[in-house]
Amino acid sequence: MKEITRRSFLKLGGVCALGLLAAPVLNAFGKGSLLKVTSDPAAKSAQRWAVVVDMQKCWAGGGETCRECIVACHREHNVPDIPDQKDAVKWIWKEPYENAFPGQGNAYTEEGIRGKPFLVLCNHCTNAPCVRVCPTKATFKREDGVVMMDYHRCIGCRYCMAACPYGARSFNFRDPRPYIQHENQAFPTREKGVVEKCNLCVERLAVGLPPACVQACPHGALAFGDLEDPDGEVRKILRTCYTIRRKPELGTEPNVYYVI
Amino acid sequence: MPEKALSGSRNYWAWVGFLLVLVGLGFACYLLQLSRGLTITGMSRDVSWGLYIGQLTFLVGVAASAVMVVLPYYLHNVKVFGRITVFGEFLAVTAVTMCLLFVIVDLGKPARLLNMILYPTPNSILFWDMVVLTGYLFLNLVIAWNVLEAERNAVAPPAWVKTLIYVSIPWAISIHTVTAFLYAGLPGRHYWLTALMAARFLASAFASGPAFLIILAFIIRRFSRFDAGDEAIGKLAQIVTYAMITNVFFLGLEFFTAFYSQAPTHGMETFVYLFRGLEGHGRLVPFMWTFAVLAVLALALLLNPATRARPTTLKIACGAVFAATWLEKGFSFVVAGFIPNPFEKVTEYMPTLPEGIITLGVWAAGLLILTFLCKIAIGVKEEAA
Numbered sequence: 001m002k003e004i005t006r007r008s009f010l011k012l013g014g015v016c017a018l019g020l021l022a023a024p025v026l027n028a029f030g031k032g033s034l035l036k037v038t039s040d041p042a043a044k045s046a047q048r049w050a051v052v053v054d055m056q057k058c059w060a061g062g063g064e065t066c067r068e069c070i071v072a073c074h075r076e077h078n079v080p081d082i083p084d085q086k087d088a089v090k091w092i093w094k095e096p097y098e099n100a101f102p103g104q105g106n107a108y109t110e111e112g113i114r115g116k117p118f119l120v121l122c123n124h125c126t127n128a129p130c131v132r133v134c135p136t137k138a139t140f141k142r143e144d145g146v147v148m149m150d151y152h153r154c155i156g157c158r159y160c161m162a163a164c165p166y167g168a169r170s171f172n173f174r175d176p177r178p179y180i181q182h183e184n185q186a187f188p189t190r191e192k193g194v195v196e197k198c199n200l201c202v203e204r205l206a207v208g209l210p211p212a213c214v215q216a217c218p219h220g221a222l223a224f225g226d227l228e229d230p231d232g233e234v235r236k237i238l239r240t241c242y243t244i245r246r247k248p249e250l251g252t253e254p255n256v257y258y259v260i
Numbered sequence: 261m262p263e264k265a266l267s268g269s270r271n272y273w274a275w276v277g278f279l280l281v282l283v284g285l286g287f288a289c290y291l292l293q294l295s296r297g298l299t300i301t302g303m304s305r306d307v308s309w310g311l312y313i314g315q316l317t318f319l320v321g322v323a324a325s326a327v328m329v330v331l332p333y334y335l336h337n338v339k340v341f342g343r344i345t346v347f348g349e350f351l352a353v354t355a356v357t358m359c360l361l362f363v364i365v366d367l368g369k370p371a372r373l374l375n376m377i378l379y380p381t382p383n384s385i386l387f388w389d390m391v392v393l394t395g396y397l398f399l400n401l402v403i404a405w406n407v408l409e410a411e412r413n414a415v416a417p418p419a420w421v422k423t424l425i426y427v428s429i430p431w432a433i434s435i436h437t438v439t440a441f442l443y444a445g446l447p448g449r450h451y452w453l454t455a456l457m458a459a460r461f462l463a464s465a466f467a468s469g470p471a472f473l474i475i476l477a478f479i480i481r482r483f484s485r486f487d488a489g490d491e492a493i494g495k496l497a498q499i500v501t502y503a504m505i506t507n508v509f510f511l512g513l514e515f516f517t518a519f520y521s522q523a524p525t526h527g528m529e530t531f532v533y534l535f536r537g538l539e540g541h542g543r544l545v546p547f548m549w550t551f552a553v554l555a556v557l558a559l560a561l562l563l564n565p566a567t568r569a570r571p572t573t574l575k576i577a578c579g580a581v582f583a584a585t586w587l588e589k590g591f592s593f594v595v596a597g598f599i600p601n602p603f604e605k606v607t608e609y610m611p612t613l614p615e616g617i618i619t620l621g622v623w624a625a626g627l628l629i630l631t632f633l634c635k636i637a638i639g640v641k642e643e644a645a
Binding site: 087099102134136156164165171174193252 | 375
């Protein structure tokens with residue numbers, strides 16, 4: 001075995017010490033300009049976000065053609081307007097009662113509801129099948145209940161689209177950018193090849209604003225709040241009004257309630 | 261040993277050249293898809309999986325069928341299968357490679373494929389599908405290659421190969437069970453939400469795979485000096501027969517539950533769409549009735565021992581089995597899961613020309629791999645004889 005001289009050992013020790021000190025020294029110099037990332041003090045927080053839709057108010061105020069919430073959402077989030085329905089991307093839209101609630105409609109449904117348009121969007125299910133099937137966790141559930149998407153991680157396998165029982169998800173079959181009429185510079189656009197859906201306006205929640213659709217509705221048809229807060233707006237409505245959810249028998253525990 | 265694939269007759273090179281042309285065309289169309297997006301396919305917001313995933317589903321079955329040759333030979337000493345286990349395993353290698361190629365061409369962001377490995381997600385069945393398919397690919401490749409090498413050197417294969425072979429048997433069952441789980445666990449797709457899905461998949465796998473293997477054996481007999489033997493082919497034909505009976509029986513079970521219950525939540529509306537048409541939409545009806553006719557024809561030829569033994573009728577029967585299972589599993593199965601959509605509306609699907617050319621390209625790539633592997637195997641076996 002080769003003997004190490006005292007001199008070599010001290011040289012080695014010196015180099016090691018230098019190496020170990022490099023990181024702390026550099027950190028000490030760099031710390032001054034380090035940006036701290038904290039949440040906005042006005043940010044909304046909750047245990048479980050939920051939305052309540054009151055279509056009676058929607059029809060009473062805006063008839064069947066009002067699209068304020070849809071326009072607000074799609075404009076806020078750079079949702080493309082693609083004429084070919086095959087490749088359509090939509091985060092919130094309207095479906096007739098019998099289609100939004102299959103199995104509920106019958107030949108004798110009351111006139112007030114039969115065939116009438118209902119707002120549909122992602123339900124941000126508590127027990128979301130889309131989260132369960134995503135192979136990369138590009139679709140994931142936040143602690144406050146929002147089912148979010150990471151567009152950088154999505155590989156475009158579309159398993160989540162097969163899993164969603166509500167048809168809430170859209171795939172970018174083509175590059176969406178040419179189809180965005182009014183680009184919102186404050187929100188990213190997506191690329192072709194990824195899935196997208198309603199994100200419950202997490203970027204607005206983070207600065208203390210309600211979702212775009214809720215804010216945009218001129219008739220107060222959309223309510224929004226924390227399901228776990230007994231004094232919150234959502235629970236107040238649920239206590240006093242009869243509400244239904246889409247396909248409750250599937251066990252997904254959707255968090256969008258419809259006042260009937 | 262690989263050098264055996266590089267020497268062949270004019271017919272051999274003409275076949276290879278033809279396949280290369282198809283691969284080239286498929287690749288060109290794939291470049292178009294990469295550039296313009298999956299909009300060039302017939303898939304839509306409602307029918308978000310189509311021909312590519314259908315082919316993947318069908319080919320996992322063909323890959324799993326190697327176990328139908330391996331199990332009898334290694335566990336029950338059915339000696340006649342000894343000559344053809346390598347071909348079954350090479351078919352499995354080919355089929356799994358095609359499966360992985362179909363996954364890649366179906367992805368919206370194929371360059372991000374590694375995300376599945378960088379961020380493993382055990383609650384996702386797709387993650388496990390990737391694991392079992394890749395594992396099965398390497399298992400069969402290593403097994404077949406070593407068994408062939410040993411045969412070439414006129415020695416017994418090393419003991420560790422036996423261990424891998426024993427592992428490959430339940431693994432083969434697992435690849436198709438996991439693939440069935442992709443579909444059978446989705447709460448909103450009533451056509452797929454059946455506990456019978458894995459059993460149905462395995463039955464159609466064990467019909468389609470060995471049927472292809474029989475046709476392959478006849479082709480090899482025609483173009484080389486290697487003969488699998490009438491007894492081996494006969495036993496395979498028996499397996500195809502029982503598997504096809506089971507396959508059709510299981511489909512009948514699905515029909516019963518769907519229609520006798522009259523509950524829409526068991527796929528009844530989808531069956532109506534497939535076999536009669538729903539709300540004026542019926543593009544898949546001709547395909548489904550062709551499947552039915554082919555299945556009946558196949559069973560008629562297979563159940564009769566005389567027609568099952570005669571090569572001409574056996575080849576027709578195997579072709580019918582393969583075509584029937586391709587129509588039912590490789591095409592209609594995946595598409596029908598999305599019809600009617602979650603809003604009880606019907607959006608139909610038909611593959612586009614570029615989509616078809618890409619599919620053909622992947623098939624050609626698979627057949628190319630199979631040709632090379634079989635050429636090597638035949639070369640070794642002719643040498644050893």
